[in-house]
Amino acid sequence: MKFIFGRELNLGEIYDREKEINEIIRSFDTRQPLAVIGYRRMGKSSILNAAKSLLENNNVIVVKFNLEGILNLSDYSNRLINSLIDSISQKYKLKYYKEEIRRKLNMFIGSIEQIGLKFNNFEFTLKRYNDFLENRLKASEIIENIIDLPEKFAEDLNIKIMVMIDEFQYIRMLKEPFPYILRLMRSKFNEHKNVNYVISGSEMGILNEMLNSKNEPFYAFFKTIEIKSFSHGQSIDFLMAGLKTDGIKCNHEILEKIYNITSGIPAWLNLAGIDLINGKCDVNYFLKDATYKNIINFELNSLTKNEMTLMKLLSEDIPMKEIKLSNKYRVLKSLINKGLVFNINDKYELSDSLVKYYINNAYAGKK
Numbered sequence: 519m520k521f522i523f524g525r526e527l528n529l530g531e532i533y534d535r536e537k538e539i540n541e542i543i544r545s546f547d548t549r550q551p552l553a554v555i556g557y558r559r560m561g562k563s564s565i566l567n568a569a570k571s572l573l574e575n576n577n578v579i580v581v582k583f584n585l586e587g588i589l590n591l592s593d594y595s596n597r598l599i600n601s602l603i604d605s606i607s608q609k610y611k612l613k614y615y616k617e618e619i620r621r622k623l624n625m626f627i628g629s630i631e632q633i634g635l636k637f638n639n640f641e642f643t644l645k646r647y648n649d650f651l652e653n654r655l656k657a658s659e660i661i662e663n664i665i666d667l668p669e670k671f672a673e674d675l676n677i678k679i680m681v682m683i684d685e686f687q688y689i690r691m692l693k694e695p696f697p698y699i700l701r702l703m704r705s706k707f708n709e710h711k712n713v714n715y716v717i718s719g720s721e722m723g724i725l726n727e728m729l730n731s732k733n734e735p736f737y738a739f740f741k742t743i744e745i746k747s748f749s750h751g752q753s754i755d756f757l758m759a760g761l762k763t764d765g766i767k768c769n770h771e772i773l774e775k776i777y778n779i780t781s782g783i784p785a786w787l788n789l790a791g792i793d794l795i796n797g798k799c800d801v802n803y804f805l806k807d808a809t810y811k812n813i814i815n816f817e818l819n820s821l822t823k824n825e826m827t828l829m830k831l832l833s834e835d836i837p838m839k840e841i842k843l844s845n846k847y848r849v850l851k852s853l854i855n856k857g858l859v860f861n862i863n864d865k866y867e868l869s870d871s872l873v874k875y876y877i878n879n880a881y882a883g884k885k
Contacts, residue, residue, distance in 0.1 A: 519533060528571065529571040534756070535564075538554070542554065545714060545716060546573060551717075551739055553718070553725070553740035554743055555718065555744050558857060558870065559786065560745040560746065562718045562719075566582060566682050566684065570582055573680055580605065580679070580682060581668060581681045582682040584684040584685050585685045585686060585687075591661060595647060595650075595660075598664065598668075599667065602667060603622065603623075606671075612626070626644075640671040642670075643670055658696070661702070662702065666706060677712065678713070678714070680716065681716070683716070683717045686725070686728075687728065703735070721855060721856055721857045723857065747781055747784070748787065752782065756784075756787055757777075757794070764795050776790045778871075780872055783870060786872050811880060814873050817873075822852075824844065824849045828846065828849050828850060829858065833874045833877040858870075858873075
């Protein structure tokens, strides 16, 4: 086993997530809509990738795309359509098109016609979307068609497919132009007989509200599994296994210190493992690593002044009732929505212990 930091992992690179992967696979067999949630850096996307690979090995078409950064219906549509085209192209060994979406659509339609595939419903919707791109149709006229695309595709092929939507909480960006979009999506997802949906995301406060509030359209629609950090035992075993691959053995006190600083968050354990190898078991080699400092610094600098103040006070274990800050509970809700703070046993904690360590030991504030 090798330590790998930064990129999404593939099936053979994931450590001890068989239970979560198997639950995703079972959700396809039972057509159970599933929400895979968890705080940042837990490895959700890698777990989805692993399940995707296993399903594809069994000839299941899996369409996976990410909503982070979407601003409008075109962004959502482009990501869905690109992923659908890529999945079809992979299954039928069509030429892979790295083109602008309009050109890609036309080339793809030409390719499936050449090999004799009949995608009547799917092709009709793609042509309507092309009309939208050419300003011949309004977004409001095609939104139902776009949401129906996976089902139409599956109907044409007479198969069942899996759709994975990563960072699903960003769908809320479409609520301003389309206030009804979540209700429409739930209605359509419920109607689709040939598609199973798996969503995931890391902004835990927002996702919990979307999935568990009675006023929200997706209330009680998805079965939820939370991807958590590794336990103490898993973390120590993980570090030992990775170090052993490079012929290195650090004393137990070093591994305990790494666990205490990272709280078993997989991404940080991978980075720490790499640094233990390069630094010959010197914990300070990890603590001085600019990699995590730059990542955390960027995230903290995106916060408002009051959000950062509250993060600092909570990192010092000051109870909320003792904190004096304007609109502190509104600020707290914002941090919870962003997945940076959670409530455990009536105490508010930072969700990432390395962020807490960094704030208390190295953070210099906004430039």
